[in-house]
Amino acid sequence: MTRLAGISDRTVAWLFISPTIVLLLAINIFPLIWTLYMSFTNFKANMGWVKYKSVGIENYADILTDSDIWAAMQTTAQFVFWSILFEVLLGFGLALLINRKFRGHGLWTTVILLPMMLSPAVVGNFWTFLFQPQIGLFNYIVSFFSGVDPASFQMIGDVKLAPWTIVLVDTWMWTPYVMLICLAGLRSIPDYIYEAAEVDRASAWRQFWSITLPMVLPFLMLAVLFRAIENFKMFDMVNLLTNGGPGSLTETVSITLKRAAFEKWQTGWSSALAIILFVVVFAVANIYVKALNKVKQQ
Amino acid sequence: MNGKATAHSVVEASSRFKLFCGAIVVFYALVTITPLLWIFLTSIKTPGDSIAYPPKVLSEPTLEGYCNLFEIRSRQTPEYMASLPAADGYCDKLARSRNMVIAGASKTPGRLVNSLLIGFSSTFLAVFLGTLAAYAFSRFRVPVRDDLMFFILSTRFMPPIAVAIPIYLMYRQLGMTDTHFGMILLYTSVNVSLAVWLLKGFIDEIPREYEEAALVDGYTRLQAFVKTVLPQAATGIAATAVFCLIFAWNEYAFAVLLTSGVAQTMPPFIPFIIGEGGQDWPAVAAGTTLFVIPILCFTILLRKHLLRGITFGAVRK
Numbered sequence: 001m002t003r004l005a006g007i008s009d010r011t012v013a014w015l016f017i018s019p020t021i022v023l024l025l026a027i028n029i030f031p032l033i034w035t036l037y038m039s040f041t042n043f044k045a046n047m048g049w050v051k052y053k054s055v056g057i058e059n060y061a062d063i064l065t066d067s068d069i070w071a072a073m074q075t076t077a078q079f080v081f082w083s084i085l086f087e088v089l090l091g092f093g094l095a096l097l098i099n100r101k102f103r104g105h106g107l108w109t110t111v112i113l114l115p116m117m118l119s120p121a122v123v124g125n126f127w128t129f130l131f132q133p134q135i136g137l138f139n140y141i142v143s144f145f146s147g148v149d150p151a152s153f154q155m156i157g158d159v160k161l162a163p164w165t166i167v168l169v170d171t172w173m174w175t176p177y178v179m180l181i182c183l184a185g186l187r188s189i190p191d192y193i194y195e196a197a198e199v200d201r202a203s204a205w206r207q208f209w210s211i212t213l214p215m216v217l218p219f220l221m222l223a224v225l226f227r228a229i230e231n232f233k234m235f236d237m238v239n240l241l242t243n244g245g246p247g248s249l250t251e252t253v254s255i256t257l258k259r260a261a262f263e264k265w266q267t268g269w270s271s272a273l274a275i276i277l278f279v280v281v282f283a284v285a286n287i288y289v290k291a292l293n294k295v296k297q298q
Numbered sequence: 299m300n301g302k303a304t305a306h307s308v309v310e311a312s313s314r315f316k317l318f319c320g321a322i323v324v325f326y327a328l329v330t331i332t333p334l335l336w337i338f339l340t341s342i343k344t345p346g347d348s349i350a351y352p353p354k355v356l357s358e359p360t361l362e363g364y365c366n367l368f369e370i371r372s373r374q375t376p377e378y379m380a381s382l383p384a385a386d387g388y389c390d391k392l393a394r395s396r397n398m399v400i401a402g403a404s405k406t407p408g409r410l411v412n413s414l415l416i417g418f419s420s421t422f423l424a425v426f427l428g429t430l431a432a433y434a435f436s437r438f439r440v441p442v443r444d445d446l447m448f449f450i451l452s453t454r455f456m457p458p459i460a461v462a463i464p465i466y467l468m469y470r471q472l473g474m475t476d477t478h479f480g481m482i483l484l485y486t487s488v489n490v491s492l493a494v495w496l497l498k499g500f501i502d503e504i505p506r507e508y509e510e511a512a513l514v515d516g517y518t519r520l521q522a523f524v525k526t527v528l529p530q531a532a533t534g535i536a537a538t539a540v541f542c543l544i545f546a547w548n549e550y551a552f553a554v555l556l557t558s559g560v561a562q563t564m565p566p567f568i569p570f571i572i573g574e575g576g577q578d579w580p581a582v583a584a585g586t587t588l589f590v591i592p593i594l595c596f597t598i599l600l601r602k603h604l605l606r607g608i609t610f611g612a613v614r615k
Contacts, residue, residue, distance in 0.1 A: 007520070009519060012434070013438035014434075017440065020428065032456075045467060098323055100315065108327045114597060120550065121566070125586070129579055172330065222612065239554075254457055261463045278457075288455075
């Protein structure tokens with residue numbers, strides 16, 4: 001057997017790392033640079049034969065002053081805010097309850113976790129079935145408990161309800177995510193801290209505010225940041241559930257981007273929008289990684 | 299004795315309180331699982347029962363949805379129907395009872411094969427590359443390691459639509475749109491970041507002493523890696539592979555924008571299963587059920603590693 005003694009650890013390290021880096025450079029970074037280049041042009045991908053020219057920062061100026069983009073940003077921000085709020089309240093609440101370790105908690109925890117593993121596209125699609133007016137299960141259950149006619153409201157088509165519909169489905173899908181991370185936070189708190197608090201006769205309320213919450217907070221932050229990034233770029237679930245409608249009422253930024261890039265074929269303009277989204281996500285991701293490392297250190 | 303019991307009262311909740319907590323959690327679990335159960339129940343209904351009002355919870359079970367998922371029917375004249383030989387097979391008989399004949403196989407099997415092929419190939423590549431990189435990051439002093447790790451993770455956070463624009467143009471130039479190879483490459487690049495981060499966590503947990511002993515015994519670095527680290531990281535590698543597979547299986551944004559036929563996977567296909575006379579909900583539900591079952595099984599298998607998988611290895615227990 002040939003001894004590969006000639007290969008130093010340093011060589012092995014680079015040999016092992018470089019394929020991954022090369023792949024990411026080819027599939028992620030090269031296209032990113034290309035996008036950056038195109039964002040300064042008026043290129044249209046469906047008319048590749050037309051000579052395109054540089055337009056400077058016109059695309060960026062256009063986007064940042066476009067009221068439709070700001071509307072989409074607002075829609076996205078509201079979606080992110082409300083879905084995360086509900087996910088945190090429900091997820092943290094459930095984690096507190098599950099942490100009481102009642103009999104069978106393992107089984108029920110697994111059941112609760114199932115939605116977050118599903119394909120968002122498939123989830124969006126089958127909820128459209130549940131939201132059918134008249135025949136849909138959701139409308140039927142609501143009407144059963146409230147007495148409202150199940151054909152009288154449309155979760156997807158109604159101007160008032162549609163924004164809450166995407167929040168509802170997102171909450172259904174991702175509450176388990178927040179719950180699971182909070183549960184890990186709760187389990188990281190050693191029992192003796194509570195025992196000491198008990199000796200000091202701290203009330204349960206007091207214990208929650210001065211022990212439980214501060215200790216779980218880094219974990220909660222992690223979950224919130226991750227959900228914020230994911231929901232900011234949300235495309236698949238919303239695309240199949242409402243496709244941005246009615247009108248453009250539930251049009252998140254990703255849907256705007258898809259429409260501009262793959263329906264209107266404004267490649268240059270949408271490249272500029274893509275770059276803006278990159279910058280936003282990258283900034284949040286930076287904070288996210290810092291939070292990750294903080295949790296790791298504990 | 300009594301004093302000790304109170305000291306533990308917070309950590310160990312009273313049994314009545316536990317029951318109360320349990321009841322709420324079970325209630326939430328039942329509510330959350332209802333949509334999934336409903337999809338399954340819809341998949342075994344007839345098209346008529348699936349859109350009945352009020353909704354039918356239980357109906358005569360039928361596999362018609364599954365038949366329509368895999369086969370295409372066409373309506374024929376009564377004379378033609380009468381001239382046919384006797385129906386053979388379950389789906390054929392069902393079709394005949396509705397005055398239709400089976401006209402051939404649907405696109406579903408092809409889409410399922412695409413999902414499996416692209417899923418398994420990209421998973422294999424991502425885990426292979428990820429294991430090597432993770433080992434190097436875990437064991438060697440790599441310059442700018444933290445920056446490289448951040449770079450690898452940050453690619454995962456890019457909005458898929460934003461990535462899809464240049465990829466679409468690039469693949470068009472290279473003739474790789476709607477090809478298996480193109481999709482495998484793309485999913486590998488997305489999954490490799492998850493694989494590196496997860497596997498680094500798993501490999502960090504393997505004591506270095508094993509390899510050092512192997513090195514002292516005269517193994518080379520590569521031999522030590524293959525003989526001591528790989529077997530010990532097997533569980534971690536398997537868990538990582540399942541996470542990559544789930545991602546590739548579930549992925550929609552790239553699939554819908556970059557594939558249209560040859561390499562199309564299940565997620566963009568399922569919503570467009572259209573039957574005779576509009577949306578065929580039992581067939582869509584059947585497709586969804588078959589698509590979701592492997593995920594449910596994997597989730598149960600992965601229970602212990604789930605937390606790691608969804609936090610890129612940051613939270614372990």
